[in-house]
Structure formats: structure tokens, C-alpha cells
Amino acid sequence: MAASIAYVGGHLQYGVNFCKGQSYKQAVWVPGVTFNGCLQRELSWSCEVSKFLQIHRCNLFRSPSIKILKSSRTFTTSAYLRDGSTKYFDFAVIGSGVAGLRYALEVAKHGSVAVITKAEPHESNTNYAQGGVSAVLCPSDSIESHMRDTIVAGAYLCDEETVKIVCTEGPDRIRELIAMGASFDHGEDGNLHLAREGGHSHHRIVHAADMTGREIERALLEAVINDPNISVFKHHFAIDLLTCQNGLDTVCHGVDALNTETQEVVRFISKVTLLASGGAGHIYPSTTNPLVATGDGMAMAHRAQAVISNMEFVQFHPTALADEGLPIKPKKTRENAFLITEAVRGDGGILYNLSMERFMTLYDGRAELAPRDVVARSIDDQLKKRNEKYVLLDISHKLREKILSHFPNIANECLLHGLDITRQPIPVVPAAHYMCGGVRAGLQGETNVHGLYVAGEVACTGLHGANRLASNSLLEALVFAQRTVQPSIDDMKNSSLDLRASNLWARPLVPKSLGSDVMHRILRTTKEVRKELQSVMWKYVGIVRSTTRLQEAEQKISKLEAKWETYLFEHGWQQTMVAHEACEMRNLFCCAKLVLSSALARHESRGLHYMIDFPHLEESKRLPTVIFPNSHTMSTWSSRQLHQNSTC
Numbered sequence: 001m002a003a004s005i006a007y008v009g010g011h012l013q014y015g016v017n018f019c020k021g022q023s024y025k026q027a028v029w030v031p032g033v034t035f036n037g038c039l040q041r042e043l044s045w046s047c048e049v050s051k052f053l054q055i056h057r058c059n060l061f062r063s064p065s066i067k068i069l070k071s072s073r074t075f076t077t078s079a080y081l082r083d084g085s086t087k088y089f090d091f092a093v094i095g096s097g098v099a100g101l102r103y104a105l106e107v108a109k110h111g112s113v114a115v116i117t118k119a120e121p122h123e124s125n126t127n128y129a130q131g132g133v134s135a136v137l138c139p140s141d142s143i144e145s146h147m148r149d150t151i152v153a154g155a156y157l158c159d160e161e162t163v164k165i166v167c168t169e170g171p172d173r174i175r176e177l178i179a180m181g182a183s184f185d186h187g188e189d190g191n192l193h194l195a196r197e198g199g200h201s202h203h204r205i206v207h208a209a210d211m212t213g214r215e216i217e218r219a220l221l222e223a224v225i226n227d228p229n230i231s232v233f234k235h236h237f238a239i240d241l242l243t244c245q246n247g248l249d250t251v252c253h254g255v256d257a258l259n260t261e262t263q264e265v266v267r268f269i270s271k272v273t274l275l276a277s278g279g280a281g282h283i284y285p286s287t288t289n290p291l292v293a294t295g296d297g298m299a300m301a302h303r304a305q306a307v308i309s310n311m312e313f314v315q316f317h318p319t320a321l322a323d324e325g326l327p328i329k330p331k332k333t334r335e336n337a338f339l340i341t342e343a344v345r346g347d348g349g350i351l352y353n354l355s356m357e358r359f360m361t362l363y364d365g366r367a368e369l370a371p372r373d374v375v376a377r378s379i380d381d382q383l384k385k386r387n388e389k390y391v392l393l394d395i396s397h398k399l400r401e402k403i404l405s406h407f408p409n410i411a412n413e414c415l416l417h418g419l420d421i422t423r424q425p426i427p428v429v430p431a432a433h434y435m436c437g438g439v440r441a442g443l444q445g446e447t448n449v450h451g452l453y454v455a456g457e458v459a460c461t462g463l464h465g466a467n468r469l470a471s472n473s474l475l476e477a478l479v480f481a482q483r484t485v486q487p488s489i490d491d492m493k494n495s496s497l498d499l500r501a502s503n504l505w506a507r508p509l510v511p512k513s514l515g516s517d518v519m520h521r522i523l524r525t526t527k528e529v530r531k532e533l534q535s536v537m538w539k540y541v542g543i544v545r546s547t548t549r550l551q552e553a554e555q556k557i558s559k560l561e562a563k564w565e566t567y568l569f570e571h572g573w574q575q576t577m578v579a580h581e582a583c584e585m586r587n588l589f590c591c592a593k594l595v596l597s598s599a600l601a602r603h604e605s606r607g608l609h610y611m612i613d614f615p616h617l618e619e620s621k622r623l624p625t626v627i628f629p630n631s632h633t634m635s636t637w638s639s640r641q642l643h644q645n646s647t648c
Helices: 047-056 098-107 143-153 160-180 212-225 296-303 342-346 372-386 400-406 408-416 473-483 485-494 516-540 547-570 580-601
Strands: 006-008 011-013 016-020 023-028 086-094 113-116 230-233 236-246 249-259 264-275 314-321 350-352 391-394 426-435 438-440 452-454 625-627
Touching: 086 098, 086 249, 086 485, 098 113, 098 212, 098 264, 098 473, 098 485, 113 264, 143 160, 160 212, 160 473, 212 230, 212 473, 236 264, 236 296, 236 580, 264 296, 264 485, 296 438, 296 452, 296 580, 314 342, 314 372, 350 372, 372 391, 372 426, 400 408, 473 485, 516 547, 516 580, 547 580, 580 625
Parallel strands: 086 113, 086 264, 113 230, 264 452
Antiparallel strands: 006 011, 016 023, 016 625, 236 249, 249 264, 314 426, 350 391, 391 426
């Protein structure tokens, strides 16, 4: 098919595209979205994506022309501007999950590192990961088998080279964690106990009971805290990336952050920035993600002109704990849904409807071991057909000792609410869990923005395709955190850092001038708007979709956003003002629109994206969805940076 690229007013007019091979295909035009850049026709997902990212930013990897001060030394963590509101580091890491911490430990050997985290350092998606990390560590398993399972689960949209890299390099990353002090479960033979989860053909899940993420986070945080070259800035909410234009290149020089304890805006100027800020689960009302997962990194990158990909593929975990099915209901609504790990089904758990009829065999030959997208849709179908609120997951036929040793956290949580999982089935319901899309990354975590790298859930590397295979997320984070290190070091060493660069951008303002009464009304309205957005996303952009309902959602969200922004600015809000809740809302709107635009562009059902009016998988559409950069003339506050993009 011929390339679908149109010149409009001297710019390349881009919208949401499907891209593969040597051409852009099937462009879906989005009015008013333009990209000032150079024409690049070569774009594929793996070896060519790195080439694309370099060419597309027009020799992006040359040193930016900021040469007022160049020094061979690295900045130490004490090299702050005198007023304390600007801090200089060689590397800025946004996020304190597995990707951010692992990367920080490596680059800290070569320079000063700031780890900027929104809440407490342990409060990340990593900390809530129960199941484990998948890796080929058993002689009867193979890299080829892990690759095949990943690609099948990903509905054949995965990039094969990325899959091969992750599956091949993964075992070494696990061994490094163990060497750092991470403690995983071992079997009676003394070897690592390897579990099996849905979509996997072998036992290959390394785990620490049902609290694997917590154990990995513990080991990494301990090492980070003890590293003198790393400074951790907790309760610092990243607002916007600091970018400027160097010819046709967009260059990142750090990030503005709001200290949510002191209400001070702190500017971090860095030679290299890593986005490792996690996902966007809170665009939905029920999610297994912690409260910090509001899509901040994806939204910031989009506003900073980074390429975004595959945002329609939102993974709903099939089995979150359904509180209304518990004998003793929680006293207050949970901030995030309690996850019932995939490993319960991998260990023999069976799904029943409320009539105790096993139903997964009606939908898929793999039954409970089918990939997550299949299981989530099957549960959704049962709930709608039977007008019920949850289904049951039963593991009670297994030995009590085994259940309690493998799933102590789940057993304890359920017991707190009057349910003994060794005797009774667990009430479960799907909940938003993982974003398979994100900021488009090359094989070394590079983006089309110079000096900006991505790793973890915020990134779209091509590994997951249309659906993530269970326990591949921590693996991907570990592999890409490591792969991003060397190019980051090279960029840092070649960088020229201007000590006056801090003055290129207007400073964000904390809205103290509005007064407490006005701020109270703004925050109350923002909270209501957040719930309304989440409701629209669940009702219209959930597990099962249709073009009509997606279009309805588009209209509703557009009106809701316009209404909210009008309310803000009528009450004295200004373009550069920042408050935690308002900035989160801004990011939630941005991410919701990215998901919606991508979903409307894919006219087929593939993996996590199921359309009732396009129910079949189409081979001709086996292409990633790509959202190219915006101009800065976008009309909504959520879609543009607080500051105007300066010239480097």
C-alpha cells in the first residue's frame, strides 16, 4: 500500500497512524495536529525503529548547541543553584519502580543521579506486582518457547527482535537481582521455585511468594539509599519536561517538579532524563495500580513532542478482588483494587459463575490458562449475560499448606474480610491493570526527543504487542533499564550543559494568590470531574468496545474537559499554575484521549482491543498504532506544556 502522508501548510500532517515496514499506512487525520519535522519513510518496530528515532529527529544525537559552559567533570548532588529551587544532575530519573531504580544504580557509577518520585519511594506499580518475573531458567524450557508464548499472547503484534532480546537477556538480569540480595522462593531441591501462569507453556516464573514486586523493590531501594551518588526526592510530582528546539530537534534538559509537602516548585536540570513513571490505571474507576499511576510520564512525553504508540491496548487483569462478594465488606472504598495474581490460576485455580458452573472451557481450549485478554472478556461476558457483579476463583481443592505458602498475602487479605481461601472461592472481577502502549522506544530505550529515554510501563518497546504475557513486565523493565545505560552515559559525556539553561522556561506558579476558598472549590470540582472521566472510560472504553460508543466517549470527554478548564480559568487559574490534583487531572485527560484516539483508529479486534463492530482479527492491520507529535497550538491545557518551547 502506498504511503499515506500529506503536506499541509508546510508541515507534515499526522494523526493516528498504523506503521510497518517501509511506509506509513492508513493514516487517520486528526484536525489541527501537525508536526514540524523531517520526512522519514523508514519505520519498523525494532532494528528500524532505532534508526527511525535517530533520523526522525535529524541527527538528534549530536551535542546540542548550548556551549556557554562545558566541563569534563560531572555535577555533584551539591551543585545546586544558590536559591535551592534549581538542582543540577548528570541524570534525572522520574519514577522509583524497578526500571528507574535499576537504571539509577548503573548510571550512578558515572555521575550524579536524582531519583524523582511522586510519593514514598516504594509506592510504585513494581511494589504491587504479585506474580513474579518470567525468565528461562529451567533446562527443559527454551528462549524460543518463551518468545513463542510472548508473541501468541501479544496477538502477533509483538516485535520479534525486541522479544528475542528480552527473552535472551532476561535470565542474566534475574541473576543480577539475586546477587544484589533479592530473595526468591526455592524448591525442596534447592533450586529456584518456578511457577506457571496463564499463557506460559512452561514453569518459568521466579517469585517471592505472592509479593515478588515488593521484594525486588526492597532490594533495589536498599542499594539506592546506600549509593552516595544518588539523591532521592520523594513527594516530588513531575509537572512537565523541560524541552527546547535545536533546529528540527526537540531536546530535553530535565523536568519541573512540585514538592507536594512544601508546595515549592523545584527545577531539575539534567544532561539525560529517564522516564520510568509507570502506567495510567487511574483513567478507570477500578484499577490494581496505586494512586500514583495517573499517566504522568505518558502525558508529559506527549506534550514534549515524543511519539506515542499502541495506547488502545489497556490490559484489564481478569481477577481483582471483588469487595462486594466478601463476607465482611471493607469499611471504605479501596484506593486501588486488590490483585489476585495470575499465579492462582497457574497453580490450578478454577473460575466459576455464581451458580458454580465452570465457564472458561466454553470460551477457550486453554481454559483458565488462556491469556489475560481472553479470560477478562470471558468474565465480562458472563457478568453481562447473567447480570452478576463478580465471578468466583476457587483454589480450595489444593493442599492447604501449599496455598498458604504460595499465596500468603492473598490469604491474609481475604481472611481479614472473613474469607478462608483454603475452604472458599474468591470473588473476583476484572480491573484496569497495565498499559501495553506508551512512549515509543528503540532498542536502547531512546525516544525521538534528544536526551530523553524511557523504560518500564511508560514505554512501548514492542515487547507486549496487543496483550502482555503474564510476568513479562518486570522482565522488560529490568532488561530495558540495563540497555538504556550505555547510550545515556554516552549522551551525558557528550553533553554541553548551560548553567543558565534554567532561565529558558517560565517558572510554574503555585496558586497561593487564589485563596483557600477558591482552591477548595477547584479541588472539589476536580475530584468530581475525575470520577466522571473514569466512569466514561469504563462505560465506553472498557473491555468490549464499539465505534459508536467510542465516538460517544470522545464527545463526552471533550465536553467534560472543556467544562473543567473553563471552570478553572474563570476562577483565576493561569496557564502556568500548578497544583497536585489539577496536574493529575490534566494528565488523566491527556492519557484518556490518547487511548481513545488509538482505539478509534484500529478497525479490528486484536488482543486487548475488542470491537463488536469489527470482531475479527485482520492480517492487513497487524501494525502498531502511532500518534505523532502535536504542534503547540493545541487548544486544551492538558495537551500543551505549561511553558512555551524555547530555542536552545
